[in-house]
Amino acid sequence: MPATKTLPQCAEDAIETAIEEAADEDPVVLWWDDGGYLRDIVQEVSHSLGCEFHAAKQTPLELRADAPRDRTVWYVPQAHSDDVDWFKDVENTGGVVEAHIGKLAARCFENDRIQAASIRTAYEDVGEGDREQVAKTLFQELNGEGGLPTLQGLQTKIVLDGHEDPVQFVLEHGAENLPDETSDLLQIRDLLVGNGVAAIDGVTDEDVLVTRTRRWAVAEWLVEEGLDKSLLDAEYRPESSSGLGISRPELQSLLSKVDPERAEELAHVYLDPDAQFWHDILRSYDDPWELADCPVDASLEHELWNEWLQAFHDGEYETCTTRAATRYQRLETTYGDVPWTSVWNQAVEVAKLAHELETWEERGDTTDVVDLYGDVDDGTWQIDNAVFNLIISGEPERGLPEEHPATASLDDLRTSLTESRYLDYLSDLGDLVVDQIEAGSPFVGENYAHQFFDQEQEHLQSGQSVALFIVDALRFDLAHELAESVRLELPSLEVDETAWVGTLPSDTEFGKAALTPGSKFSFNIELDDGELVPERNGREITNYQREKMLKDDGWSYIMQSEDDESGWSNTRVAYYWNDLDKAGEKELTDFEALFSNRIEKISDIICEKLDQGEWDRAYILADHGFVSLPQNIDLDGIYPPDEAEQVTRRWVAGTDIDEDAPGVLLDENTHLGYLDDDTKISVLADPIQRFRNQGIPDARFYHGGVLPQEFVLNFVTITQE
Numbered sequence: 001m002p003a004t005k006t007l008p009q010c011a012e013d014a015i016e017t018a019i020e021e022a023a024d025e026d027p028v029v030l031w032w033d034d035g036g037y038l039r040d041i042v043q044e045v046s047h048s049l050g051c052e053f054h055a056a057k058q059t060p061l062e063l064r065a066d067a068p069r070d071r072t073v074w075y076v077p078q079a080h081s082d083d084v085d086w087f088k089d090v091e092n093t094g095g096v097v098e099a100h101i102g103k104l105a106a107r108c109f110e111n112d113r114i115q116a117a118s119i120r121t122a123y124e125d126v127g128e129g130d131r132e133q134v135a136k137t138l139f140q141e142l143n144g145e146g147g148l149p150t151l152q153g154l155q156t157k158i159v160l161d162g163h164e165d166p167v168q169f170v171l172e173h174g175a176e177n178l179p180d181e182t183s184d185l186l187q188i189r190d191l192l193v194g195n196g197v198a199a200i201d202g203v204t205d206e207d208v209l210v211t212r213t214r215r216w217a218v219a220e221w222l223v224e225e226g227l228d229k230s231l232l233d234a235e236y237r238p239e240s241s242s243g244l245g246i247s248r249p250e251l252q253s254l255l256s257k258v259d260p261e262r263a264e265e266l267a268h269v270y271l272d273p274d275a276q277f278w279h280d281i282l283r284s285y286d287d288p289w290e291l292a293d294c295p296v297d298a299s300l301e302h303e304l305w306n307e308w309l310q311a312f313h314d315g316e317y318e319t320c321t322t323r324a325a326t327r328y329q330r331l332e333t334t335y336g337d338v339p340w341t342s343v344w345n346q347a348v349e350v351a352k353l354a355h356e357l358e359t360w361e362e363r364g365d366t367t368d369v370v371d372l373y374g375d376v377d378d379g380t381w382q383i384d385n386a387v388f389n390l391i392i393s394g395e396p397e398r399g400l401p402e403e404h405p406a407t408a409s410l411d412d413l414r415t416s417l418t419e420s421r422y423l424d425y426l427s428d429l430g431d432l433v434v435d436q437i438e439a440g441s442p443f444v445g446e447n448y449a450h451q452f453f454d455q456e457q458e459h460l461q462s463g464q465s466v467a468l469f470i471v472d473a474l475r476f477d478l479a480h481e482l483a484e485s486v487r488l489e490l491p492s493l494e495v496d497e498t499a500w501v502g503t504l505p506s507d508t509e510f511g512k513a514a515l516t517p518g519s520k521f522s523f524n525i526e527l528d529d530g531e532l533v534p535e536r537n538g539r540e541i542t543n544y545q546r547e548k549m550l551k552d553d554g555w556s557y558i559m560q561s562e563d564d565e566s567g568w569s570n571t572r573v574a575y576y577w578n579d580l581d582k583a584g585e586k587e588l589t590d591f592e593a594l595f596s597n598r599i600e601k602i603s604d605i606i607c608e609k610l611d612q613g614e615w616d617r618a619y620i621l622a623d624h625g626f627v628s629l630p631q632n633i634d635l636d637g638i639y640p641p642d643e644a645e646q647v648t649r650r651w652v653a654g655t656d657i658d659e660d661a662p663g664v665l666l667d668e669n670t671h672l673g674y675l676d677d678d679t680k681i682s683v684l685a686d687p688i689q690r691f692r693n694q695g696i697p698d699a700r701f702y703h704g705g706v707l708p709q710e711f712v713l714n715f716v717t718i719t720q721e
Contacts, residue, residue, distance in 0.1 A: 001115070001151050003108040006144035010107045011038065011045045015073060018095025019049075026071045027094035030087060034100040035123075036077025037135040041143075046073040060087070100124075105138045109151050116151060122158045137162050156191050159184050166191040168254045170213045172266065175206045185209070199235040218270070218277040218296050221249040225294045231281050251296050260336045267335040270296040273403035292327055295334045305405045308347065312413070317355035324348045339399030343406045346393045350413050353386040357421045369433050369442045373708035374476060374499030380429070384709055385477035387422050388628070390414060419630035423687065426627065430685035430707050434664045437706075441671045447500040449713060450514035450523040450674055452621070460517060464616035465571040468555075469606055470515055472508060473581035473703065474622035478599055479714035482620055485603035486718060490610055496717045502624050503534075503674070504666055505651040505683055506703045506710040508581060510534045511623025513541040514674075517574070518553050526676030530645040532653040550574050568609060575609075577602055581626075610718065620716035626703045627687055627710060637692035638662050641682070649690045650704030651683040662689065664706055 005013075018029045029051070031042055039055060046053040055075040056062045063074050074090070080098045090096070099107075102123025109116035123134050137157050141149045149157075149164075156166050159179065163169040166188055170178075179185055185206060192213060193201050199212040220238040223229045229237045238249075248256075251270070255263060269275060276299040282288060288303040295301075304327060312320050328344035335341060360380045364372045373380050391414075397406045436442040453460060460466060474482070480497060487495050503510040503525075513534035514523050524535050533540045536549075550557045556567035560577040567573060579598050610618055641661040644652035652661065659665050661682035668677050675681070683706040684691075703710050 001109065001112040003142060003148040003151070003154075004110050005108045006148070007038075007101070007104055007108065007139065007142045008041050008045055008144060010104050011041050012049065013107075014097045014099060014104070015042075015045060015049060015051070015095075018097050019071065022093065022095045024093040026069075028068050028090050029071075029073045029095045029097060030090050031073060031075050031097045031099070032080040033075065033077050034079035035131060035135060037101040037132075037139065038099070038104065039075060039077060042073060042075050101135050101138050105142055105154075108142050108148075112151055118155060119151075119158070122155070133161055134158055152191070152194070155187070159187050159191070165195075167195050167197060167213065167217070167250045170210055171217050171251055171254050172258070172262075174269070175210045178206045178210070196239050199233075201235070214270075214275075215277045217249065217251045218294075221251050221294045221296055222278065222291055222300075224249050224252070225291045227281075227291060232278075255295075255334050263335045264338050267331075267338045267340060271298050271301055271335075271340050273298050273302075273401050276302075289323060292323070293330055295330050301340065302403075302405055305409075309405070309409055312351065312354065315358070317351045317358065320351035321348055321355065324351055339396055340404075342393075342396035343400060343404075343410065346390065346396055346410065346414075347406075349386060349390045349393060350410075350417065353383065353390055353417050354421070356380070356383045356386055357417065357425050360425060366432060367436065369429070369436055369708055370446050370499060370501060370712055372432075373429070374712040374714070376480070376497045376499065376714070379476070379499075380425075381476040381480070381709075381712070381714075383422070383425060384475065384628070385480070387418055388477065391418060415630075415632075419632055423630065423633070426629075426687040426707060426709075430687060430705075433706050433708065434685050437664045437666070437670060441669075443501055444671055447498065448673060449500045449502045449511070449621075449623075449715075452500065452515065452715065453517040453521060456619075459617050460572075463571075465614065466573075467609060467613070467615050467618040468517070468574040469602075469618065469620045470512065470574065470576050471580060471602060471620065471622055472512075472576070472578045473624060473626050474620070474713075475625035475709060476712060476714040478580070479620060479622060479716055481599055482603055482606065483714075483716045485600075486607060486610070486716075489603075489607040492721060493610065494719045494721045496719075498715050498717070500713045500715050502622070502711040502713045504672065504706060504711055505532075505648075505681060506624035506705070507648075508623055512546065512576075515621055515623055516541065516546050516549060517555070518549060524674045524676060526679050527645060527653060527655060532646050532679070532681070568613065577605075615718075616720060618718040620718070622713045622715070624703050625710045625713060626701055627705065627707050629687060629700050631700065633688060636686070636689050638689055640691045644682075647691055648704055650702060651681055652691060653679065653681045655680060657682050662691075666706075 015029055019027060022029070033039070033042070043053045043055070050071065052068065052070060052072040053075065054063055054066050054072060056077065060076045060081070100123065102120040105123070106113070106116040106120040109119070119138070123131065123138070126134050138154070141154050141157065153164050157164050160166060160169050170188070170192065178188065182204075186204070189200055189203060189209060192209070197213050197216050199216050200209050203209045203212065216236050216238070219232050219236045223238055255266065258266065275297065277297050279299040282297065282299040282303050285291070285303065288300060288307055291300055292304055308320055308323055311323070324344050324347035328341060328348060331338070331341040331344060360383060363378050363380060364375060366372055395411065397404070397410045400407050433442065483495050483497050486493065503514040510525060513536065516536060518536070522537050525532060526535065528540070535541065539545070547557045554572055556570035556573045558567045558573060558575045560575070560579060579602075606620065640647045640652045641657055643654045643656040643658070645654040646652065651663070655678045657665065657680040663682045663684040666672065666675060666681040666683060667679070668675060683704070685706045687707065
């Protein structure tokens with residue numbers, strides 16, 4: 001039953017009635033307010049009725065010093081007292097109103113006076129320390145702003161310190177915040193029963209009340225998602241909603257309203273192993289994934305994971321990807337970034353990687369390893385990216401309770417994929433490259449990095465403004481990440497990605513030499529006094545010479561470590577970023593995470609420079625890529641051939657090296673176009689081999705070999721649309 005009047009309206013009725021019943025034509029109305037919470041209302045109403053208003057501050061005797069001449073309301077913020085004799089004449093000639101905020105609030109429910117008496121009782125019986133909170137609730141609900149409450153709603157807010165929904169209060173706050181008074185607890189119980197929670201009828205223990213209410217609410221959500229309610233005990237079967245409009249389960253409504261911090265706390269309430277509300281039903285449920293949109297029962301969470309794990313072991317990776325993504329989205333929407341959410345997010349990466357490793361040979365023509373690996377849309381470079389994402393996502397199961405089944409299974413899945421199946425893939429890919437080189441060459445007809453600036457000469461010589469971003473060790477997948485960042489940050493630019501074949505062996509000195517722009521350019525690699533050196537137009541290219549050639553040709557030469565602001569004013573800028581290679585070679589303990597940070601950093605720099613300058617064209621180029629291996633791996637040290645003149649960990653060079661040397665032989669028959677006729681290079685393709693007399697310190701990050709991760713590069717071209 002809703003209220004029919006506001007507190008100001010009831011105050012106005014009380015004063016008008018006192019005036020009408022007074023013997024004097026201009027009476028004094030004496031208002032006794034036990035607690036003193038009605039002063040503002042009585043003052044405002046008095047003025048609206050044309051009455052003067054005087055309030056006692058310390059004692060009623062203060063009012064004697066201000067004798068009234070006209071209609072006046074005397075306000076006394078305390079209980080009525082018969083000890084003040086001099087008020088007798090006021091009582092005889094004027095009017096008296098004896099009403100505190102509880103009594104006046106009860107008058108607001110004139111259609112239900114009997115039940116409304118509980119409002120007055122709630123105010124009078126509450127402890128002195130809690131009376132202010134009751135008064136505050138009454139004032140907020142009955143001051144006329146925002147509509148009038150129902151009697152039950154107001155009773156609920158009084159008992160629950162301002163909370164209007166008893167079900168959601170218990171679901172969120174639990175036993176710790178229930179009132180200590182038995183009468184208040186029983187009143188909450190009755191309110192809960194009135195809201196459909198039949199399972200607590202007759203309960204007098206607060207812990208039992210909370211447990212059964214939460215169990216009822218979880219059952220309600222499970223039924224909403226499709227659980228047959230006949231499986232539930234009768235007292236837990238939710239009633240069908242008879243109201244109009246959209247109705248949601250109580251828990252769903254609650255979790256959609258709380259802030260992220262509170263949602264995280266509630267995740268530990270409703271997904272903790274102690275919160276297995278319907279374990280007996282869910283552990284034997286035929287298909288728990290039918291209920292996957294319900295995020296509030298640890299038993300369901302455990303059954304979902306076990307079913308997902310079984311599907312994974314059965315090789316149903318696409319199903320696993322879809323299901324894990326569904327569960328992740330539901331938990332992330334409900335709770336935000338909590339361990340349960342992170343585990344399902346990583347499960348998506350695990351399933352994707354497993355699928356890619358199983359199907360990589362079906363992606364394209366395995367007789368063209370460059371296309372197989374470097375197809376921008378479907379290339380197996382995505383496997384490296386998936387491994388990268390999986391490793392940097394860490395070990396989210398560590399944040400879960402020990403009872404969660406992911407704590408015993410997720411690490412084994414990561415280990416199997418990154419330390420076994422991925423290594424098998426790298427080995428098979430290396431064998432494929434060797435077979436194709438020995439059969440002729442995988443390189444005929446491909447785009448060669450050392451020819452890039454010849455092909456782009458029209459744009460470089462046309463007077464357009466050009467920015468080169470040459471990033472050391474930018475593997476195909478990381479270049480794609482950079483391209484995606486530019487697309488997202490600067491959508492007005494056109495961003496194209498193209499696969500190019502980098503220089504072999506894939507070391508920095510050869511790769512950067514091949515990517516030196518200039519009006520005249522011929523590139524070759526030859527042995528000079530037993531050392532393999534890169535040459536341009538017959539002269540060896542060193543870092544100093546490359547910088548001089550660029551500057552002589554009109555380029556600003558900027559290194560990432562230098563103060564580069566002045567150089568960007570030029571119309572042709574070459575910017576060199578070496579941090580990735582340094583991170584990989586010098587910070588091997590956690591280089592995936594370091595790479596993630598550095599890719600974001602170089603993305604910010606590139607987007608900033610592109611946004612600030614009006615560049616006609618920009619390029620993101622790489623000298624080589626790299627291969628990353630799992631943390632726990634045994635490397636195979638092998639001996640270089642006696643004929644080798646120069647030996648590194650990943651390749652050897654000489655003039656007399658034969659086909660029996662370890663790895664695959666690169667010579668004039670490989671049709672690379674830049675090897676001297678007498679120069680032969682034997683490059684390792686096995687991912688775990690190193691030439692022994694060079695040591696094997698680069699156990700996780702290396703380049704110089706002949707795996708596609710090292711020499712199939714992603715060049716990004718950025719233009720104004």
